Amino acid sequence: MKILVCIKQISTSEINLNGSGKWVTQGSSSSFAISRFDENALEEAILLKERFGMLNTSVDVISVGSQTAAESIKRGMGMGADNGIHVITEDKGYVSGSLTALRVATMIKKISKSGNTIKMEESDYSLCPYDLILTGIMSEDLMQAQVGPMVAEHLGIPCITSVVKINFDDNLNVSDNRIDKIEVQRELEGGIRQNIKVKLPALLTIQAGINQPRYPSLSNILRANKKEILTYNIVDAQSSSSFDPLKVIRVEYPEKKRAGKILNGTTKDKAMELKNILKQRGLLI
Amino acid sequence: MNNKTILVIAEYLDGKLNPITDELIACAIEIKKIFDLKAKDISEVNVLYEIKVIHFKGINSLESEKYKSFLFPIIREINPSFILMGHTSQGIDIASGLAVRIGCNCITNINKIIYSQPENIDGSEGSKSNILFSRSVFKGKFNTIVGVENLETIILLTIQSGSFYIKDCCKEYNNIISNEECYLSNVDDSIISLIEYGDIVYSCTTNSKLNEAKVIVACGRGIGDKENIEYIKKMAACFTGSAVAGSRPLIDMGWLPYEQQVGITGAIVSPELYLAVGISGSSQHIAGMKDSKFIVSVNKDPNAAIFNFSDISIVEDCLSFIEEFIYSKQA
Ligand SMILES: Cc1cc2nc3c(=O)[nH]c(=O)nc-3n(C[C@H](O)[C@H](O)[C@H](O)COP(=O)(O)OP(=O)(O)OC[C@H]3O[C@@H](n4cnc5c(N)ncnc54)[C@H](O)[C@@H]3O)c2cc1C
Ligand SMILES: Nc1ncnc2c1ncn2[C@@H]1O[C@H](COP(=O)(O)O)[C@@H](O)[C@H]1O
Numbered sequence: 249m250k251i252l253v254c255i256k257q258i259s260t261s262e263i264n265l266n267g268s269g270k271w272v273t274q275g276s277s278s279s280f281a282i283s284r285f286d287e288n289a290l291e292e293a294i295l296l297k298e299r300f301g302m303l304n305t306s307v308d309v310i311s312v313g314s315q316t317a318a319e320s321i322k323r324g325m326g327m328g329a330d331n332g333i334h335v336i337t338e339d340k341g342y343v344s345g346s347l348t349a350l351r352v353a354t355m356i357k358k359i360s361k362s363g364n365t366i367k368m369e370e371s372d373y374s375l376c377p378y379d380l381i382l383t384g385i386m387s388e389d390l391m392q393a394q395v396g397p398m399v400a401e402h403l404g405i406p407c408i409t410s411v412v413k414i415n416f417d418d419n420l421n422v423s424d425n426r427i428d429k430i431e432v433q434r435e436l437e438g439g440i441r442q443n444i445k446v447k448l449p450a451l452l453t454i455q456a457g458i459n460q461p462r463y464p465s466l467s468n469i470l471r472a473n474k475k476e477i478l479t480y481n482i483v484d485a486q487s488s489s490s491f492d493p494l495k496v497i498r499v500e501y502p503e504k505k506r507a508g509k510i511l512n513g514t515t516k517d518k519a520m521e522l523k524n525i526l527k528q529r530g531l532l533i
Numbered sequence: 534m535n536n537k538t539i540l541v542i543a544e545y546l547d548g549k550l551n552p553i554t555d556e557l558i559a560c561a562i563e564i565k566k567i568f569d570l571k572a573k574d575i576s577e578v579n580v581l582y583e584i585k586v587i588h589f590k591g592i593n594s595l596e597s598e599k600y601k602s603f604l605f606p607i608i609r610e611i612n613p614s615f616i617l618m619g620h621t622s623q624g625i626d627i628a629s630g631l632a633v634r635i636g637c638n639c640i641t642n643i644n645k646i647i648y649s650q651p652e653n654i655d656g657s658e659g660s661k662s663n664i665l666f667s668r669s670v671f672k673g674k675f676n677t678i679v680g681v682e683n684l685e686t687i688i689l690l691t692i693q694s695g696s697f698y699i700k701d702c703c704k705e706y707n708n709i710i711s712n713e714e715c716y717l718s719n720v721d722d723s724i725i726s727l728i729e730y731g732d733i734v735y736s737c738t739t740n741s742k743l744n745e746a747k748v749i750v751a752c753g754r755g756i757g758d759k760e761n762i763e764y765i766k767k768m769a770a771c772f773t774g775s776a777v778a779g780s781r782p783l784i785d786m787g788w789l790p791y792e793q794q795v796g797i798t799g800a801i802v803s804p805e806l807y808l809a810v811g812i813s814g815s816s817q818h819i820a821g822m823k824d825s826k827f828i829v830s831v832n833k834d835p836n837a838a839i840f841n842f843s844d845i846s847i848v849e850d851c852l853s854f855i856e857e858f859i860y861s862k863q864a
Contacts, residue, residue, distance in 0.1 A: 263671055264836075272675065284782075342677060345629065346639060385625075390670055391815075392641050393620075394629040401633035406598055406727045409626045433734075436546075436622040437797055442595055443731030450727070457785035493638055493686075497649070497665055497678045502838065506828065508846045518847050519857035522829065525845060529827060531748065531806045532772060532862070 249305040249427055249448075250361055251293045253329065254352055254383040254395065255286040257313050257320040269498050271341040282320045285384025287327075287461035289454040292414060293382055294328040294462070303426065306330045306364045308378075312337060312351050318477060325472030326464025331366050332477040333359070344494035345394025352395065353402035355480055356381075366478055376403045379426060381451040385410050393453070400451035408444055409453040410435045539564055540613035541586040542604070544623055545594050547733075553619035558586060559697035560690075561617055562706050563646040564664065570648060571663050584710045585611070591717040596730045597626040602722035605634055607715060613687060620691035628691045637687035640679060642668050642816070644696040647678060666690065672813040673838030693816055694797070695823065743793065746776035748806045751795055751822070753780035755811020755832060755851055759788045764855045765810060771862050772806070780812050796821035811851045814839030831855075 261275030282290070290309065297305040309324035310333040311317045321332035335355050337343075358368050361377045381403075383396035393409070400407030413433035431445045435455055511518040526532035539561045544551040565582045587607070594600060604627075608616065618624040620642045632639030645667035664684070667676040681688060743749060750769040752762065762777070769775040779789040781796055795802055797820040807825035812818060814830075814837055822828070823842055830843040831851045840846040847854060 262834075263674065265675070272671070342679070345641070346633070349629075349633070388672070391668075392629075393625045394639065394641055397626070397628075397630040398633050401630040404724070406724050407626075407630055408597075408728075410622055434622070434626075435798060436595075436733075438801075439735065439791075439798070440546075441734045443734065445729040445731065447727040456782065460786065493682055494640065495680050495682060497680055499670075499675050499677050501836065502644075502669070502673065502676050502841050504841045505823070506842055506844050508840045508843045510846045510848065515849055515853050515857045516861065518849060519854060519861040522845065522847065522858060523861050526806070526829075529806075531827065 249296070249300055249303045249380065250378045251296060251305065251307045251380045251382065252356065252378040253286065253290045253293045253307060253309050253324070254381070254399070255290060255309050255311050255320060255324055256283045256384070256387045256389075257281070257311060257317040258283045258387065258389045265499055265501075269500070271496065271499055278316075280316060280319060282323060283384055283388045285386060285388070285454060285456055288456050288458050289382040289384050290324055290327055290329065291459045291461040292454055293380075295459065296380070296414070297328070300427070304363070306361075308333060308366060310335070310352060310355060312348055312355075314338065321477055322469070322472050323464055325475065326469040327462055328465075328468055330364055332472075332475070333366070334477050334479045336479055336481045338482075342390070342492075342494070342496040344492050345390075345392040345398060346494070347492045349395045349398030349402065351482065353399045356399070356403065358480070359478075368478060368480065376405055376449045379448045380430075381405075381449070383451065383453050385453045385455045396451055396453035403449075403451070405449045405451055406446050407451045407453070408432055408434055408446060410455045411452045412441065412455050412458050414452070414458075535580045537568075537580055537582050538611055538613040539582055539584045539615045540608070540611060540617065541584065542616065542618045543586055543588045544619050544621060545589075546623075550588075551619065551621070553621055553692070553694050554586070555699050556694060556697040557617045557619060557692055558584065558710065559699045560643070560646060560692050561615070561710075563697065564615055565706070565709070567646065567648045567664050582614070584706070585613070586710060586712045588712065588714050589717070590714050593730070594623060595733070596728075597623070598722075598724050598728050599730075600627055601631045601634065602725055603717055604631060608635055608687070614684070616687060616689040618689070618691050620693050624691045628689055632689045635687060635689070637689055638681050639689045639691075640666050640668065640681075641691045642693045643690050644669055644676065644693045644816070649680075669693065669816055669838075673815050673819070674813070674834075674836055695816070695820055742776045743778055743795070743800045743802050743804075745774075746802075746804050747774035748772040748808070749776050749778050749795070749802060749804045749822075749825070750808045750810065751778040751780065751812060752783065752810045752851075753812030753818075754782050755813075756783075757811075757852075759786070761852060762788060764852055767859055768808070768810070768855050771859060778802070780815075780818050809839050809843070810855070812839055813837055814842060 259274040266273045293307045308331040309329040312335040386393040412435045415431035541557045543554045561584045647665040665680045752765045784794040797817045803824040809830040829845040830839040831847045
């Protein structure tokens with residue numbers, strides 16, 4: 249079974265409005281992480297690989313982003329992914345879900361797999377080279393919840409969002425050395441879930457809580473460091489701002505819905521003041 | 534006269550109309566107002582925007598792939614300027630994929646519609662349209678204001694719940710809102726045969742102690758460690774009739790049981806006092822606690838979104854603050 253996980257690199261340093269108010273600046277000590285839901289997606293893929301090793305299961309990770317994204321791809325391989333794919337872009341600022349999805353889908357169509365190795369073909373493949381594609385339900389920074397469903401549509405495969413459970417064992421139709429169909433549970437609001445069976449290939453967007461992502465292992469990191477990442481430059485050099493149908497005009501702080509009175513002074517002062525406020529309101533005795 | 538349509542897709546669950554539908558209508562009215570204003574601006578009133586709410590019958594709205602295939606030809610036929618859906622689990626499952634199929638713009642999780650004078654928009658990079666959309670990014674800390682280049686293409690929006698309200702002034706719009714029922718005809722789409730939609734399971738009840746609590750002390754990832762829940766419990770013990778709650782990541786990590794999750798996929802609460810400790814204030818959390826009578830938040834980031842929803846804001850390291858609070862209470 250061939251699995252692909254879409255991972256996005258996000259900044260974990262402090263984020264502020266930039267001078268022009270058109271976008272944000274990230275703290276001087278730039279530090280990065282894999283977006284939280286994508287770590288869940290990758291963990292789920294690795295669990296599937298461990299469970300279905302006999303089906304020659306492999307897990308690849310793909311990330312679209314600047315040079316630094318390679319670090320997150322390596323981390324993903326450290327967690328247990330076999331191959332890394334990096335679509336290198338020079339974008340700064342906001343990239344809409346539709347543009348990212350187009351780039352991911354275009355790259356997927358260029359990939360051919362044989363066994364555990366991947367190759368990039370000159371001409372686009374018409375078939376989806378993966379049995380299962382996993383993404384996070386949304387990215388932690390842009391929070392669009394778009395890229396997964398859009399990639400699925402570009403590839404013409406079914407998509408199920410907000411998956412909280414993949415059933416490995418029941419009713420699996422293992423034929424011809426591949427899994428034909430899987431059973432998943434997706435989450436709705438207020439504790440409601442929906443059971444769905446879907447034929448592969450399919451795309452699932454993964455909701456947190458499905459698993460606890462592991463830390464990269466030393467042996468995997470060493471292996472990852474020896475392995476080359478498959479890279480593809482967005483050669484047309486279309487910067488997102490000219491190519492993206494979505495235009496960012498500015499960034500602003502949301503309006504205050506309540507007074508948000510700020511307490512001043514030392515920690516002790518603030519604690520005393522809060523105590524008094526709550527006492528006055530009869531919330532504390 | 535040239536008519537354009539703002540299409541609202543009414544949302545149903547179990548045959549019941551979801552309240553998000555009212556918000557979608559309120560949002561549609563705001564869009565219409567902007568175009569009415571624009572028409573006035575350029576002193577031509579030759580485009581009339583009408584609001585059409587469609588209610589789909591004979592189809593389970595949770596069968597998303599079917600729903601997409603069903604919607605596709607209808608949208609083609611109506612050719613609306615805007616399509617509005619909720620940014621709900623249903624909307625998320627349907628909207629973005631459908632937008633690719635239609636080949637239209639799609640902007641998700643909108644919390645505000647903004648009218649902008651064209652001259653305020655940077656010509657080279659900016660949008661040429663007068664209508665801009667605000668959406669929440671970076672854990673709710675900022676809103677990005679976005680526009681599209683070309684208003685001739687359909688724009689599909691998903692609306693963040695809790696952002697639009699039907700006000701009294703909307704009544705005057707009643708006559709331009711039409712409701713329409715659509716019945717499922719046979720749609721032929723190969724993707725549909727690949728999915729079998731099963732039962733709905735009411736997995737776990739959100740019927741916890743939280744609903745009865747007068748005071749809720751809720752903690753988020755900012756508390757750092759599972760062990761620090763002890764601090765939160767001690768804080769809660771300062772109040773009578775209190776309960777401990779958490780943001781979703783804490784429940785996902787197994788630090789607290791699901792019954793104690795507050796938010797759109799957990800419990801919706803409105804206690805006398807809600808104390809949010811180390812919680813950023815993402816819309817999904819806010820949806821669960823914004824109606825609390827009094828809200829106090831502790832966060833080390835002075836710009837954390839939670840402060841926009843708080844009566845009292847305390848910028849501090851949460852553990853030091855709790856220690857100090859407990860100490861001051863005993864003193
Ligand atoms: C479909 C969907 C449904 C969801 N449903 C829910 C839901 O029901 N409920 C819910 O809560 N979430 C839900 N989420 C998740 C939500 O989007 C956020 O990811 C989550 O609420 C963030 O939790 P948090 O505030 O604890 O963590 P973070 O966003 O990581 O915030 C941590 C905060 O702690 C602060 N902090 C850090 N260190 C300290 C310190 N030492 N002292 C003080 N402050 C500190 C930081 O400044 C930050 O503001 C849902 C997401 C999706 C996609
Ligand atoms: N630049 C990217 N590279 C790879 N995957 C991405 C990228 N952006 C988004 N994704 C995937 O799409 C999911 C949803 O992102 P979004 O639509 O931005 O909320 C993420 O959780 C990732 O799995």
